[in-house]
Amino acid sequence: MSSTAVTQPRIGFSLAEYITCLNGIVWREALRFLHQRERFVSALVRPLVWLFIFAVGFRQVLGISIIPPYETYILYEVYIAPGLMAMIQLFNGMQSSLSMVYDREMGNMRTLLVSPLPRWYLLFCKLLAGTAVSLLQVYAFLVIAWFWDIAPPPIGYLTVLPALILSGLMLGALGMLISSGIKQLENFAGVMNFVIFPMFFASSALYPLWRVQEGSPLLYYVCLLNPFTHAVELIRFALYGQTNWISLAVVGCCTAAFMIGAIYAYDPSRGLVRRGPAGGET
């Protein structure tokens, strides 16, 4: 048998192969999500607790003046809805990165990384898959919120989609970047304290920035620098058929930066090489 006759592979990959790969990764992520019903329930319960309990109490003490994109006075529940949508995506992004750390510890990540398709593309597919799962959760939240009289214009359900995709990619890329630096699953709890909570609370998710500025000018600038603030504002404006251009620019740039960072970190010659083999292997 001539080895050269049977071993000349095609150079490069066809579009169909790229699409098949993307479909496979999204399909697997969706299957895993559906298998983990508790994850879906907890993803919904978390924002609903904020909406049904926290917002009802806060409504009495925090007045919301008319600020864009709103054209009239709104209930506090209406104000925090975009923040809660972004929160769902933030938690989902971190959950996806937790899942990547788990996959790495369990060995599943190797299955992905030894695929012949370009590694940047595989990681991008992972991001898209995580974003798709977050969209399911956000729209389920919007359906429940509708019964709570949080009803943006009907067109808002459509116009918010691109904003959700972009913010989902940004938060997913951030999670992926963080997960590339976490060596053990146990260390992931620290992410909750040092990433999720500061990002969520130092943003415009729960209170308008002018309110923050009144209380603490320093915190105001921290909020302005927080990419999560801009994800929230991007979603808020898009939900009402408008575009917040500054937020769009910030979220777009942060998405690109986090994605490049994540792909760089997973490059075998840079990221994984520093970690050494898994326990027990040499």
Next chain:
Amino acid sequence: MTASNASSASQAPPASGLRRDPAAIPALAIGDLSHSYGPRRALTDINFTVAPASFTALLGLNGAGKSTLFSLVTRLFGIQAGRISIFGHDISLAPGEALRLLGVVFQPRTLDLDLSVMQNLLYHAALHGIARREARLRSDEVLSRIGLVDRTGSKVRDLSGGQMRRLEIARALLHRPRLLLLDEATVGLDVKARADILSHVRQLVTEQGIGVLWATHLFDEVISGDDLVVLHQGRVLARGPVGDIIAEAGAHDINSAFMRLTGAAVESGRPAP
């Protein structure tokens, strides 16, 4: 060929076949490969080739550097020094073309336990760009070959250890690679499961012409017709046909040959990694 011969081969590693047609492109060629984890040296000047349609055993104790070598060949780690090519495709320069020809079974289980047998295969096929219909056909084919066709819908976590390993081998063959790497594929399995898997892999060599690199620390998995690479403390101590290595070591079986070679390595004062 013993260690002294191995070092001379390092001058032109990609062309140094073990014993087959020298004109044939090696299934796997490793040349001057070294790797460190910080100050700790894991591999030093590794040189050997795996011929197409051959069974090559990579024999080494735990900690010899087998898994590091596999991580480098599969591009999980970046190459620090040296080169690796699969059927002539340099893994650093043309990773897509090289990985297309490579199937791998890692030492730790890499199946998704929450997915079914078929779902695991379809996921792997998608990662290689194989369309769903073709993937199903190939999956049915490999499952019937490994006797798991009745477990298609079973969750992987419900399979036995031996069945999981067979499934991993089937999965590694789904994209029809020409080179198969198996890292300690029989660890933790009972005697019968070990024999079944080893026999299945040897059949792949003879019936499908696949080149196999079989990493193990178990002497009884190596037989006289195999090619052998002895890896110890990150260095290749000997490589060549099993019979030649036994003869050159002045031993009567592979077990004693290995002990003599590794004992000699310690006596010669080679630095431990």
